Amino acid sequence: xxxxxxxxxxxxxxxxxxxxxxxxxxxxxxxxxxxxxxxxxxxxxxxxxxxxxxxxxxxxxxxxxxxxxxxxxxxxxxxxxxxxxxxxxxxxxxxxxxxxxxxxxxxxxxxxxxxxxxxxxxxxxxxxxxxxxxxxxxxxxxxxxxxxxxxxxxxxxxxxxxxxxxxxxxxxxxxxxxxxxxxxxxxxxxxxxxxxxxxxxxxxxxxxx
Numbered sequence: 230x231x232x233x234x235x236x237x238x239x240x241x242x243x244x245x246x247x248x249x250x251x252x253x254x255x256x257x258x259x260x261x262x263x264x265x266x267x268x269x270x271x272x273x274x275x276x277x278x279x280x281x282x283x284x285x286x287x288x289x290x291x292x293x294x295x296x297x298x299x300x301x302x303x304x305x306x307x308x309x310x311x312x313x314x315x316x317x318x319x320x321x322x323x324x325x326x327x328x329x330x331x332x333x334x335x336x337x338x339x340x341x342x343x344x345x346x347x348x349x350x351x352x353x354x355x356x357x358x359x360x361x362x363x364x365x366x367x368x369x370x371x372x373x374x375x376x377x378x379x380x381x382x383x384x385x386x387x388x389x390x391x392x393x394x395x396x397x398x399x400x401x402x403x404x405x406x407x408x409x410x411x412x413x414x415x416x417x418x419x420x421x422x423x424x425x426x427x428x429x430x431x432x433x434x435x436x437x438x
Contacts, residue, residue, distance in 0.1 A: 252315035269433035312380035316350025
């Protein structure tokens with residue numbers, strides 16, 4: 230059975246706008262632009278025939294797909310697709326020193342050291358372990374058309390796993406607010422149809438961020 234899986238990142242939050250690190254420990258809401266982005270996605274895909282909505286446990290994903298949930302579609306929350314835990318960086322406005330620490334960690338990941346992490350944070354290996362559980366869950370879902378809403382780093386990891394690429398390639402996958410990855414699953418293969426597509430924003434007259 231072929232499945233169509235639409236995977237989007239949540240809409241913009243004020244912390245996104247201000248450059249404050251969120252991660253999984255900061256549970257923010259969408260700002261006004263984020264709500265417009267969410268509405269633009271709904272207007273473009275409200276007739277896509279989604280049979281279920283799957284989100285993380287963080288409200289910025291819930292709010293992004295609330296219009297679909299409001300239609301009465303089945304909705305399930307998964308901690309496995311929460312954003313990565315950024316440890317001591319969470320809730321803090323990014324500084325040059327923090328960015329340097331971030332780059333050092335992501336450079337370690339690119340070298341294959343997936344157990345490296347920021348202070349008090351989750352590693353790429355820990356993230357991949359839980360994202361892998363979600364991939365297996367997707368494989369077993371009975372629906373043919375699904376909507377998934379998650380987060381930037383979590384989606385980068387998810388896309389690597391769906392494409393069966395090494396985690397070193399995570400940063401190759403872009404993730405704008407409400408950016409859409411449309412994925413077809415058939416014969417145990419996930420094939421990308423759209424990658425970080427933002428045409429719904431352009432269609433609504435919104436400038437992609």
